[in-house]
Amino acid sequence: MTTTQAALRAGSSITSEAGVVDRVHKRLYVAGSWVDAEHGATFDVLDPSTGDVLCAVADASAGDGRAALEAAVAARASFAATSPRVRADMLTRAFDLLHERIDDLALLMTLEMGKPIAEAKGEIAYAAEFFRHFAGEAVRIDGGYQVAPAGGARFLVAKQPVGPCLLITPWNFPMAMGTRKLGPALAAGCTSVIKPAQQTPLSMLALVEILAEAGVPDGVVNIVTTTHANDVMEPLIRSGSARKLSFTGSTKVGKVLLEQCAEKVLRTSMELGGNAPFIVFPDADLDEAVEGAIAAKMRNMGEACTSANRMYVHEKIIDEFGKRLASKMAGLTVGRGVDEGVQVGPLIDDAAQDKVSELVSDAVARGAKVLTGGETPDGKGYFYPPTVLTDVPRSARMAAEEIFGPVAPLTAFTDEAEVIEAANHTEFGLVAFVYTNDLRRALRVAEGIETGMVGLNQGVVSNPAAPFGGVKQSGLGREGGAVGIDEFLETKYIGIALAGQ
Numbered sequence: 001m002t003t004t005q006a007a008l009r010a011g012s013s014i015t016s017e018a019g020v021v022d023r024v025h026k027r028l029y030v031a032g033s034w035v036d037a038e039h040g041a042t043f044d045v046l047d048p049s050t051g052d053v054l055c056a057v058a059d060a061s062a063g064d065g066r067a068a069l070e071a072a073v074a075a076r077a078s079f080a081a082t083s084p085r086v087r088a089d090m091l092t093r094a095f096d097l098l099h100e101r102i103d104d105l106a107l108l109m110t111l112e113m114g115k116p117i118a119e120a121k122g123e124i125a126y127a128a129e130f131f132r133h134f135a136g137e138a139v140r141i142d143g144g145y146q147v148a149p150a151g152g153a154r155f156l157v158a159k160q161p162v163g164p165c166l167l168i169t170p171w172n173f174p175m176a177m178g179t180r181k182l183g184p185a186l187a188a189g190c191t192s193v194i195k196p197a198q199q200t201p202l203s204m205l206a207l208v209e210i211l212a213e214a215g216v217p218d219g220v221v222n223i224v225t226t227t228h229a230n231d232v233m234e235p236l237i238r239s240g241s242a243r244k245l246s247f248t249g250s251t252k253v254g255k256v257l258l259e260q261c262a263e264k265v266l267r268t269s270m271e272l273g274g275n276a277p278f279i280v281f282p283d284a285d286l287d288e289a290v291e292g293a294i295a296a297k298m299r300n301m302g303e304a305c306t307s308a309n310r311m312y313v314h315e316k317i318i319d320e321f322g323k324r325l326a327s328k329m330a331g332l333t334v335g336r337g338v339d340e341g342v343q344v345g346p347l348i349d350d351a352a353q354d355k356v357s358e359l360v361s362d363a364v365a366r367g368a369k370v371l372t373g374g375e376t377p378d379g380k381g382y383f384y385p386p387t388v389l390t391d392v393p394r395s396a397r398m399a400a401e402e403i404f405g406p407v408a409p410l411t412a413f414t415d416e417a418e419v420i421e422a423a424n425h426t427e428f429g430l431v432a433f434v435y436t437n438d439l440r441r442a443l444r445v446a447e448g449i450e451t452g453m454v455g456l457n458q459g460v461v462s463n464p465a466a467p468f469g470g471v472k473q474s475g476l477g478r479e480g481g482a483v484g485i486d487e488f489l490e491t492k493y494i495g496i497a498l499a500g501q
């Protein structure tokens with residue numbers, strides 16, 4: 001049993017909290033060493049449930065970023081030459097370590113990000129699964145052998161690692177967004193520099209330590225924590241030494257990075273924002289639809305790219321659906337994620353809290369009715385209550401913008417064609433949720449909706465064995481599934497003449 005587990009069992013959560021934070025390395029990991037940032041610069045990491053400082057971590061400069069990329073470049077050839085089995089074994093060992101330490105890691109994540117402990121454990125299990133999945137993919141990197149159509153030659157098709165990668169991740173899933181990139185990068189034989197969000201660096205620092213323990217060689221994974229994201233990353237993107245950028249974050253920042261990547265034509269994977277429609281047809285099982293709505297809305301306090309952002313409910317059932325959803329939402333326990341029984345933690349910061357509150361005020365000013373919640377509480381921490389609004393007009397700001405908070409906006413619809421048109425009326429296209437028991441309708445709607453993913457009668461879609469990603473301004477490329485590793489591989493064709501030409 002770890003000290004933290006022992007302390008937790010003894011009921012001493014304060015010691016445990018301090019214990020897990022104390023244990024994390026808080027410096028940069030470059031070329032296999034934990035190092036201070038230039039001039040010893042640091043920044044504070046806060047607990048969003050109290051606003052208190054948890055600890056300080058290294059604040060990397062542009063020079064620190066360069067050193068990290070140089071390390072990734074130096075390790076490139078030797079890591080690319082490792083056998084797939086060796087890389088798979090490293091990922092498997094890291095998978096095991098994540099599970100061995102899940103209690104400590106969950107507490108650490110909850111402290112820096114706010115989500116309830118049960119959800120943090122769920123995220124770590126999900127994060128670990130990417131390592132298990134890509135350990136399998138590492139040994140299945142395929143190729144081809146083809147007879148040239150005119151004869152006389154043969155084509156070999158080989159897959160090779162793309163080269164040094166830059167990986168940038170958001171704060172909402174502090175560990176899973178890292179393993180979703182590091183898993184395929186390591187499986188493919190790529191080295192990398194990873195930059196976590198400044199609000200949640202601790203989970204990624206803990207993950208990098210685990211990778212080192214799992215046998216990942218020096219220089220293969222390097223981490224820079226920083227408050228100067230643009231100053232540190234832009235020179236690396238434009239340097240020509242990195243060959244790939246994999247980014248998860250907002251569409252706004254993704255577009256800036258795509259422009260930067262154009263200069264040296266970097267390969268890119270972009271997992272960007274969403275605006276998921278959640279559609280309930282009158283033939284749906286209403287209890288299942290309500291449960292699905294809670295899952296699609298309340299996972300991560302609504303701070304998820306897949307979060308149901310617009311709920312279209314058929315006019316015949318919207319009153320009953322709204323009543324049942326509001327009753328369940330009102331019954332959820334809000335509080336510090338580390339406390340027993342808490343189901344809804346704080347939002348990430350005061351800006352997030354203000355934005356959610358503004359979006360609710362805007363919808364109400366345009367005619368929406370509050371069924372539950374809707375008031376920002378006083379006191380410490382960035383809390384917002386589970387909220388259900390109905391009669392939300394399509395002109396409301398929240399119909400177009402990511403809410404990123406625990407607010408379910410209901411809008412009535414009349415027919416299938418109308419709801420498909422409404423669902424597609426957005427520049428985003430990540431995921432849609434559809435509840436119906438009519439198979440033909442389910443397929444028509446799933447095919448008609450312009451998204452990369454559809455949840456049919458299910459409120460959660462993320463699974464490492466499936467290809468996750470969006471269309472339109474929700475992104476480029478896929479993470480996970482059989483295709484996830486291709487994002488980190490180049491295809492090379494080798495033409496072989498059978499006779500002298």
Ligand code: NAP
Nearest residue numbers: 169170171196197198229230249250253271272273274305
């Ligand atoms: P964000 O503001 O775009 O930040 C994401 C990451 O980019 C952070 O590490 C951030 O660093 C960094 N960054 C910001 N500006 C940068 C720049 N100019 N150059 C290089 N890096 C820069 O997004 P967020 O608020 O953290 O995350 C929420 C967004 O992520 C939402 O839109 C959500 O939908 C999206 N998301 C998408 C997926 C998906 O799979 N599609 C999954 C999760 C989240 P700092 O922390 O220092 O700002």
